[in-house]
Amino acid sequence: MARTVTERTLAGRFSRARSPEARIAITRQIEIRQKSGPIHLELEEDAYAGIACWLGSEHWITVVKAAFTARYHEIRPALVASTGGGVALRTVIAVATEMASAADFRTGRESRLAVSTIATRTGLGERTVQRARSTLLLLGVATEVLAGRLRTKLERLDSHGVKDKSRGWASVWALHPPKPVDNSPRVRPGHTEMAPHPHGGIFWSLPSRKRVIFTGKAVENAAASRRQAETKKSPRRRRPPIDRKGQLLAAQWLRDRRSPAWARPMSVDQWANVLASAAAHGFTGGDLNALLDEEARRLGRGLTPDHPIRFMQWLLNKTDLDFPPHVLDAIAHAQETAARAAEEERTKAMVEEGQRKRAQAIADLDGPGRATARAIAQRCALKRTFRTS
Structure with a gap:
């Protein structure tokens, strides 16, 4: 429902209000009117x-x-x-x-x-x-x-x-704060179905003191003296360090619009170690997309791998990483440029040779041999004319 309420009407209501609650409500209406304009869209009561x-x-x-x-x-x-x-x-x-x-x-x-x-x-x-x-x-x-x-x-x-x-x-x-998770399907028979109170308060994402765990030293000091000697624990498995070059390549690849949609749900850190070898050989995001396009053309269909990370590992393992596609393109472009330059030089040399021969032919028209031949031809013509006359 759209309502039109003027400030003068609200001021009159405020002056006639008796209770502090009514005045607070009218003050809130004035604030809403100033923010949303002369026409205010009211919501339903249970909105x-x-x-x-x-x-x-x-x-x-x-x-x-x-x-x-x-x-x-x-x-x-x-x-x-x-x-x-x-x-x-x-x-x-x-x-x-x-x-x-x-x-x-x-x-x-x-x-x-x-x-x-x-x-x-x-x-x-x-x-x-x-x-x-x-x-x-x-x-x-x-x-x-x-x-x-x-x-x-x-x-x-x-x-x-x-x-x-x-x-x-x-x-x-x-x-509002984050909504609590409803685990009512886990309720036991005879118990009331209700959402459990989140651990540490309704703001589950904030740190809570209840989650603080004693350090190993404090636990040892608090343990009983008659406790048997602890067995040596196996070393904790650590995650391998993330390759920096692989991170940069993964970030560049995921920003490229040509990159496939199935690669975007994984984060940059997940792709970093997979693309580390390609990044070490100078691969770019365009090179990865070129490899995927070539594989799609070879298969004759679009690529929709069920395990993207394993698929990229398999594709990079069978690829010669010493020659990234952009390097091959640069070599081919350089060869094409060199061939075009050599063809232009050959054409230029042929044109210059033709011009030289033409100039030599024109110069030969005024040489001594040509002048002697013209004189003899003129004398012959005169003799013929004398004889016929």
Whole structure:
């Protein structure tokens, strides 16, 4: 329902209000009117049912950072599938800060900002703002209560009547802590089905003292003196160090638009050690895509490997890494350039030789032998004319 409320009407209601609660509610209406314009779109009474309130904008921004750090690698495949790309933490924080500034400072609700408005304030693109909003939605720290839409013809006429130049309704968001996980299918017979309280409070992503583990030295000091000697533990298996050149090659390859979609769900660190050997031989992202295109042409179909990392290892193992495709292309280009230059030199030499022969032929026309032949021909002609006459 769209309502038109003037500041004069709200001021009258504020002066007639008796209780502090009524005055606070009217003050909130004045704030909403200043943010959303003369026409305000009211929601249904149960629009925010089941959505928790936040503990303040600064606390919510901290929750967003922790949730992004902990769960971005889980939601990235779904984000790429829905929006076509990923997003950085600083971009999400910038968009979240603008959305929090427009929300109710007590509850975190009523955040009504258009995508274009956020893009103007942050200096980001509209598609980037949409990806950041989708990230907040997938992280479970924001809920789109009402999707934005264009206004109808009658709504635009009403907006023009109250000097509101807006063309559509901005979506309404509620900013809240992460939703707890419902493990009700694990309930035992006879127990009440309910969502368990998250470990360490409702803000599961924040650090908790309960998760602090004693160090090994403290455990040894606290152990009983009559405990038997501990057996020697096997050395802990460490992850191999990540190759730096492989990281750079993986980042360049994943940024390339020609790169296949099945390679993007894996992170740069996952691809780093796989591409380390290719990076050591000077391969580029374009070279990897060239190898994939050649393999697809050989098979006569598109490549859809079930295990992308194993497939790339197999493809690089059977490839001669000493000659990357771009090096072969450079050699072929150099040979073609040299052949073209040699052909031009040969053509130039032939032209010069023809010009020299032509000049020599023209010079021979005025030589002494040609002059003597012309004199003899003239004498013969005169004798013939004398005889006939």
